[in-house]
Amino acid sequence: MVETALEIVNASAGYAGRIVLDAIRLSAKKGELTAIVGPNGHGKTTLLKAISGLVPVTSGEIRLGGARIDRLRPDQIVERGVIHVPQGDLLFPAMTVHENLLMGAYANSGGLADRLDFVFTLLPKLKERRNQTAGTLSGGERRMCGIGRGLMAGGEVLMLDEPSLGLAPIVIEQIYEVIFNLRREGRTILLVEENAERIAEHADIIHLLDNGRIVWSGLGAELMARPEIIETYLGV
Amino acid sequence: MDVLIQIVASGLTLGAMYAVATIGLSLVYGSLNMLNMAHGAILTLGGYICYAAIVHAGLHPALALPGAALICAAVGLLIYFSAALPLLRAENFETNIFIATIGIGSVIENLMLKGFGPYPIPQPLAVDGQLVIGNVHIPLQNVFILGVALMLMVAVAVLLQRTSAGRAIRATSMNRDAAQLMGVRVGRVYAQVLALSGALAAVSGIMISSIATLTPVMGGDPMLKAFIVCVVAGLGNVYGAVVAAIALGLLEAATQYVFGVRWSFAMLLLLVILVLIWRPFGLFGKQQVVRL
Numbered sequence: 470m471v472e473t474a475l476e477i478v479n480a481s482a483g484y485a486g487r488i489v490l491d492a493i494r495l496s497a498k499k500g501e502l503t504a505i506v507g508p509n510g511h512g513k514t515t516l517l518k519a520i521s522g523l524v525p526v527t528s529g530e531i532r533l534g535g536a537r538i539d540r541l542r543p544d545q546i547v548e549r550g551v552i553h554v555p556q557g558d559l560l561f562p563a564m565t566v567h568e569n570l571l572m573g574a575y576a577n578s579g580g581l582a583d584r585l586d587f588v589f590t591l592l593p594k595l596k597e598r599r600n601q602t603a604g605t606l607s608g609g610e611r612r613m614c615g616i617g618r619g620l621m622a623g624g625e626v627l628m629l630d631e632p633s634l635g636l637a638p639i640v641i642e643q644i645y646e647v648i649f650n651l652r653r654e655g656r657t658i659l660l661v662e663e664n665a666e667r668i669a670e671h672a673d674i675i676h677l678l679d680n681g682r683i684v685w686s687g688l689g690a691e692l693m694a695r696p697e698i699i700e701t702y703l704g705v
Numbered sequence: 706m707d708v709l710i711q712i713v714a715s716g717l718t719l720g721a722m723y724a725v726a727t728i729g730l731s732l733v734y735g736s737l738n739m740l741n742m743a744h745g746a747i748l749t750l751g752g753y754i755c756y757a758a759i760v761h762a763g764l765h766p767a768l769a770l771p772g773a774a775l776i777c778a779a780v781g782l783l784i785y786f787s788a789a790l791p792l793l794r795a796e797n798f799e800t801n802i803f804i805a806t807i808g809i810g811s812v813i814e815n816l817m818l819k820g821f822g823p824y825p826i827p828q829p830l831a832v833d834g835q836l837v838i839g840n841v842h843i844p845l846q847n848v849f850i851l852g853v854a855l856m857l858m859v860a861v862a863v864l865l866q867r868t869s870a871g872r873a874i875r876a877t878s879m880n881r882d883a884a885q886l887m888g889v890r891v892g893r894v895y896a897q898v899l900a901l902s903g904a905l906a907a908v909s910g911i912m913i914s915s916i917a918t919l920t921p922v923m924g925g926d927p928m929l930k931a932f933i934v935c936v937v938a939g940l941g942n943v944y945g946a947v948v949a950a951i952a953l954g955l956l957e958a959a960t961q962y963v964f965g966v967r968w969s970f971a972m973l974l975l976l977v978i979l980v981l982i983w984r985p986f987g988l989f990g991k992q993q994v995v996r997l
Contacts, residue, residue: 547888559883561876576888
């Protein structure tokens with residue numbers, strides 16, 4: 470039995486009275502790649518924001534290693550080790566790549582040099598660009614900088630929101646290679662992705678999120694064997 | 706040549722004072738989107754506290770200045786907890802805080818009016834003597850002001866660029882959500898920025914009153930100019946604000962010499978209009994471009 474890292478128990482959340490997440494129940498196991506797929510605008514991003522405290526959870530619970538985190542401030546949640554790499558990167562554009570990475574380690578600056586080495590080894594492009602401001606990077610480099618910044622925090626759970634968004638196919642491949650490598654190293658990853666096919670082979674479990682609810686959960690191979698589900702929910 | 710030295714010397718002094726007054730305003734706008742209309746009153750308060758500390762409490766001037774800065778930092782914190790924090794929880798923060806700080810400024814101004822009276826008082830924190838370059842006599846006071854201002858600007862730059870707290874302030878002003886996802890407690894950043902802004906306002910108030918006089922409404926003019934500097938530089942851009950402040954100080958000194966004092970403000974506004982036609986987001990401001 471693999472230990473559960475992050476557990477979401479009947480969590481609902483929304484903006485200004487509109488419910489976006491309706492009693493979500495899922496968990497991310499330690500060392501596994503948990504994927505959430507589903508059409509756009511159906512709550513995938515809101516789910517990650519609810520976990521990281523940017524969107525308030527209106528009912529239900531979110532637990533990390535058994536302890537509730539859903540009433541905490543975003544900074545406290547980061548401190549406990551839930552790291553959210555947001556959609557569209559949200560880099561600090563006027564800061565250099567190096568400063569962006571330092572910001573990643575803001576809440577947890579122990580072992581800074583080692584982690585910087587690790588990120589630069591994993592994403593050598595960032596080392597080349599370390600003194601360039603983040604606003605001048607290409608789309609793929611920005612994504613790598615966003616992921617690198619997330620890795621700088623160390624952390625228990627790494628949440629990635631659509632790391633393939635807006636990138637060229639070849640760059641998407643590079644980004645996913647990095648993510649799958651992290652999985653092989655034993656990182657706990659919660660990944661949001663629109664394209665189920667892209668991650669079907671590597672994800673330990675896939676949850677299908679539609680209209681704020683989890684409508685299907687299972688292995689990637691199972692999902693790929695169910696064309697009717699893919700057609701209904703993912704419109705492929 | 707002598708005239709040029711004179712203009713540069715007084716322009717730099719003016720610019721340095723404007724810069725110190727502007728940095729705080731710009732930092733606060735950059736991180737909270739808050740136009741602090743009480744900034745001028747805090748600046749005046751700093752001048753009066755320094756005066757009271759030296760004349761009434763008999764404190765050494767070297768203690769009066771940091772003391773005044775400390776008290777005004779506390780006033781900044783007070784504004785955070787009494788006005789910014791509750792208003793941040795509601796909608797329309799930018800409008801509400803604008804009005805709230807006008808009120809706070811007015812209260813502080815009237816308290817000073819009650820306490821110290823409406824008549825101009827000389828600022829006792831002054832340095833005698835002058836520096837002679839060729840035929841030009843520059844009051845040591847101006848040199849002193851320039852020195853303190855430069856020290857403060859370097860200190861703020863080091864804070865912002867080289868420390869973790871400073872990076873958090875910059876990160877918050879660039880993207881509040883992203884800063885939170887890095888573990889930055891933005892409420893703390895807001896409080897720090899308002900305190901820092903209060904301290905800087907106090908020092909600039911002391912500087913300005915030391916070459917003019919102390920009156921309860923003396924903060925209005927430097928605050929107006931600080932706003933102008935902020936707008937010219939691009940709201941929230943601290944380094945741009947320093948450059949713009951010094952440039953405007955030099956321009957003001959030159960205009961005063963060439964056209965006369967009464968033209969200096971008109972000239973300033975004319976320049977602002979031209980700059981904003983040319984670059985609507987300010988000289989160093991950038992239009993927010995969202996790329997996916």
